[in-house]
Amino acid sequence: MSKSLLRSLFFSGALLVSLPSFALSETGAQNLQHLQARWAEINYQLPEAQREAAFARLAGEAEAAVKAEPRSAELLIWRGIVLSTWAGAKGGLGALDLVKQARDSLEQAIGIDPKALGGSAYTSLGSLYYQVPGWPVSFGDGKKAEKLLKQALALSPDGIDPNFFYGDYLFREKRYAESAAALEKALAAPSRPGREIADGGRRKEVEVLLAKARAESKK
Incomplete structure (x- = not known):
């Protein structure tokens, strides 16, 4: 997988049941704002050679935020976004586990609140499905990608x-x-x-x- 493959997920076959979403706490909202701001700084302002390590650190922060509020669709979305862009910075076959983790986090978010952040989980999930390799290397699927992206556009x-x-x-x-x-x-x-x-x-x-x-x- 090349470093340019991923920029920033459709369900993997299991039925996702919509579960109640919980409002972010004040700390959770601050964590969300931090993840969004820091992601943008890394992705658009940091030299390319420094991005992989920076995304790795941010992924740890996203994981901690989700552990503190595991029913937050917003934080699950941003964990997925950080993991997927970390995978893009990392590149190669070593990134495949990261994109699977990103897919899982985004699917969890959809299961909790499909409309969270204007349907951003559908956008990120769809982008993964058309950018990662298909079977047997990974789960890439262009038709699923288009369906997901259209779901995102229906919401935003x-x-x-x-x-x-x-x-x-x-x-x-x-x-x-x-x-x-x-x-x-x-x-x-x-x-x-x-x-x-x-x-x-x-x-x-x-x-x-x-x-x-x-x-x-x-x-």
Whole structure:
């Protein structure tokens, strides 16, 4: 698995029962804000050579936050996001266990509250399904990915992340005109208060991919 394979999960076959979600405590909310802010700093501001170690440390913090509030869908989502981006920074076959842990955390979040953080678990889960290798190496599955990403868009139709990852998926499927349309929506997404670093970094990714999609669609 290359380091560029994962940027940042559909159910693995078992029936997930929706369980009651619990409101975050004040400490839990602070932990969530910290994970979001630190993830953006590592992903978009830290030199690439330093990211793997930094994500490893952040994954430990995410694990501790989830242990303190195991019924928090929001913290489970962010544990999954941190693990998946750590896997991307790590690369190689050694990252496969991390992406499986990320998938499990995101599936747990969906089982508790599918709508948490605007359906972010569906976005992250879908991005894993189209970026990781398929069987027998891992669980990658393009059809499952598209279904999950559409579920994310149903919950957050104007969000920058679901539109970006759907656009990325469509680009990889060589559906360039559809990809460009999704990426244009991502670029027009409203800013998220407190997520300025993440929004700025994501918009740069959108702009790069949108230029490629437009160029390919004209061929």
